[in-house]
Amino acid sequence: MSLIVRTTRLSASDDLLDHLPEDYPLAWVRRGEGLVAFGRAAEIRTAGPTRFSDAGKWFAELAARSEVTDEVDEPGTGLVAFGAFAFADEPGHSTLIVPEMVIGRRGATTWITTVNDALQPMPEPVAPTPDLAWSDGALDRETWLETVRNAVSRIQHGDLDKVVLARDLIVTTAEPIDVRGPLRRLAAEYPNTWTFHVDGLFGATPELLVRRERGLVTSRVLAGTIRRTGDDGQDLALAAALARSSKDLEEHEYAVESVASALEAHCSSMNVPEAPYVLHLPNVMHLATDVTGVAHDSSTALELAASLHPSAAVGGTPTEAALALITELEGMDRDRYAGPVGWIDASGDGEWGIALRSAQITGNQIRLFAGCGIVGSSDADAEWIESEAKFVPVRDALGG
Ligand SMILES: C=C(O[C@H]1C=CC=C(C(=O)O)[C@@H]1O)C(=O)O
Numbered sequence: 073m074s075l076i077v078r079t080t081r082l083s084a085s086d087d088l089l090d091h092l093p094e095d096y097p098l099a100w101v102r103r104g105e106g107l108v109a110f111g112r113a114a115e116i117r118t119a120g121p122t123r124f125s126d127a128g129k130w131f132a133e134l135a136a137r138s139e140v141t142d143e144v145d146e147p148g149t150g151l152v153a154f155g156a157f158a159f160a161d162e163p164g165h166s167t168l169i170v171p172e173m174v175i176g177r178r179g180a181t182t183w184i185t186t187v188n189d190a191l192q193p194m195p196e197p198v199a200p201t202p203d204l205a206w207s208d209g210a211l212d213r214e215t216w217l218e219t220v221r222n223a224v225s226r227i228q229h230g231d232l233d234k235v236v237l238a239r240d241l242i243v244t245t246a247e248p249i250d251v252r253g254p255l256r257r258l259a260a261e262y263p264n265t266w267t268f269h270v271d272g273l274f275g276a277t278p279e280l281l282v283r284r285e286r287g288l289v290t291s292r293v294l295a296g297t298i299r300r301t302g303d304d305g306q307d308l309a310l311a312a313a314l315a316r317s318s319k320d321l322e323e324h325e326y327a328v329e330s331v332a333s334a335l336e337a338h339c340s341s342m343n344v345p346e347a348p349y350v351l352h353l354p355n356v357m358h359l360a361t362d363v364t365g366v367a368h369d370s371s372t373a374l375e376l377a378a379s380l381h382p383s384a385a386v387g388g389t390p391t392e393a394a395l396a397l398i399t400e401l402e403g404m405d406r407d408r409y410a411g412p413v414g415w416i417d418a419s420g421d422g423e424w425g426i427a428l429r430s431a432q433i434t435g436n437q438i439r440l441f442a443g444c445g446i447v448g449s450s451d452a453d454a455e456w457i458e459s460e461a462k463f464v465p466v467r468d469a470l471g472g
Pocket residue numbers: 236238279294295296297323358384385386428429441442443444445446462
């Protein structure tokens with residue numbers, strides 16, 4: 073298959089999300105910039121340990137065969153694919169999709185990319201959210217608390233240093249949901265995050281696994297969390313407590329170390345700040361570190377994402393022991409939760425977030441996910457409260 077791809081400037085300043093039709097919408101937006109897209113001109117589904125490399129090879133071969141006219145020449149113009157990758161090697165399916173049309177914005181520049189001269193459909197009005205029925209996911213509260221206590225004792229016993237344990241919630245809807253409503257609410261309420269939708273996986277992630285932009289590589293590492301109260305004075309005191317909390321600083325250090333050591337193989341001139349800052353979101357605050365570097369090889373954004381995944385923000389330390397414990401204890405399939413989600417262009421630039429504060433829509437069912445980093449000094453009840461706070465963005469966006 074070969075594609076005819078054209079990117080031209082567009083004079084538009086409206087909300088990117090307003091362009092999305094109900095069928096096959098794709099999105100990666102933050103503060104009014106980013107990419108929205110729809111349709112499937114080409115797609116590959118991959119699985120297993122080679123899911124990233126198989127998808128990357130397919131995209132590179134497609135790019136080599138395609139005829140591209142690009143009058144904008146920015147990261148995200150020309151041939152672009154959106155992707156969502158399974159957390160684990162097994163089970164789970166990953167996807168990389170070349171849309172029929174992409175509308176993008178970066179600063180004051182807006183563009184449109186068409187594939188095989190696709191025409192833009194008129195976006196229909198967003199359907200109201202149907203009635204929702206909520207239920208427990210794989211583990212109920214008591215079982216999950218027991219699981220966290222079990223993990224803490226394994227860490228104290230010296231089996232590993234850190235593990236991230238997640239839980240899910242199930243929503244059943246009377247009819248399939250129009251994801252554009254939740255996407256608009258997430259983008260409006262969580263401007264510090266990347267609002268995304270790829271193949272039923274949607275959310276607003278505050279964590280950027282990797283961005284590659286003309287050789288500059290950036291990663292926003294998050295780990296260590298405190299719930300916000302809504303009272304500014306109290307939240308400020310909590311932010312100060314978070315910045316001093318040895319439990320959270322330990323959790324954070326493992327995550328930064330995992331990202332910095334994976335990027336070191338591909339980058340020079342790396343900057344890894346010595347101390348984290350506190351990232352404020354409407355529902356929680358996180359310890360955050362922005363790691364940057366200059367790529368000294370030709371690794372694409374997707375290859376960098378593959379080498380960083382799973383960081384200790386979603387797996388643990390050491391990685392293999394943490395993944396084995398997740399499989400043993402969590403009792404559920406993470407599917408694409410906590411996997412890389414984002415986009416790539418034909419020059420290798422792209423942005424991949426970690427699919428957190430997210431949910432997967434499958435027909436009339438929606439599965440929400442939230443996880444917490446566990447170290448030797450973690451308290452199970454506090455982790456439960458933290459996981460509840462992490463459900464808030466998607467729960468509110470669904471109107472639950
Ligand atoms: C695993 C999640 O969050 C990660 C990212 C930020 C803070 C985290 C924490 O404090 O546990 C987690 O490592 C999630 O939101 O599901």
